Amino acid sequence: MHRRHKGREAALSLLLALPFLLPLLLSLGFTFLGDWEVRQLLREVGRYEDGVFLPLRLPPMEASLGQYADVLLHRPEILTTFFNSLGYVLLSVSGMLLVAPPAAFAFAKLRFRGREALFYGYVLALLLPFQVLCVPLTLTMDALRLQDTPWAIVLPEVFSPLPVFLLRQFFKSVPDSVLEAAAVDGAPLWRTYLQILLPLSGPALAVAAMLSAARCWNLIEQPMLFLRTQRLHPLSLYIHEMMSASQPEFLATSVLAMLPLLLLFLLLNDEMRKGLSQMNL
Secondary structure, three states: OHHHHHHHHHHHHHHHHHHHHHHHHHHHHHOOOOHHHHHHHHHHOOOEEOOEEOOOOOOOOOOOOHHHHHHHHHOOHHHHHHHHHHHHHHHHHHHHHHHHHHHHHHHHHOOOOOHHHHHHHHHHHHHOOHHHHHHHHHHHHHHHOOOOOOHHHHHHHHOOHHHHHHHHHHHHHOOHHHHHHHHHOOOOHHHHHHHHHHHHOHHHHHHHHHHHHHHHHOOOHHHHHHOOOHHHOOHHHHHHHHHHOOHHHHHHHHHHHHHHHHHHHHHHHHHHHHHHHHHOO
16 A cells, blocks of 8 residues: 555655656757758648648657767867856855855844844845846946956856845744754853754755755846956856757757766765755745
């Protein structure tokens, strides 16, 4: 009976995930098509003929890995943009993990004047789209002389309000009695934070790190606005510029760009599930 229940849950989960998985599977399948077959397929799909729509033909008639070889061997700029993106993500996530947890702890557990108003300002900044913030961000980067430098990408991500909001929810779930017991034992506040609360926040930090990494990896508007030098461009912007290339090369590059985030998600999957349950969102 238990196995049957588990089987039903798995089937339901697969059914619910199918609308999200299908575009990814189609994109992956298209990367094994030759250029001629992609052009033929795009001409045929959706064409009304003899009373029926012509179907989507997968798997390919002639599978090919040539587009992956072309992307990796004949486009050296892909490696440059890949390592640019990797550097931006590592710096952004590392900085966020230094800045966001103490800020979230202060919002959750410390009492100071203007705390709620300041936090609501964070929430407002979280709700505003980049198109609204691009002018003040551009003026700030000009004033700090950070335009056309990697820091123009990294610093806004380090001080993003989303990780602070998420981690605040975790610290609020920690009972105040934990802090009171530590204070009775004579532990200063900073030691309570570093030795008790921070080790407990590992799953919540995994959620914040994953979301920050995904956001930074997929940035497009910020690099277009702040980076003029092409050698500083991230992979996400290079993919945007590749839309004029052949369809198989474009799709192969897109699939390769998904792999680092997919691997990171698989590594942090268990910790992220624990963190989301702890945050009480």
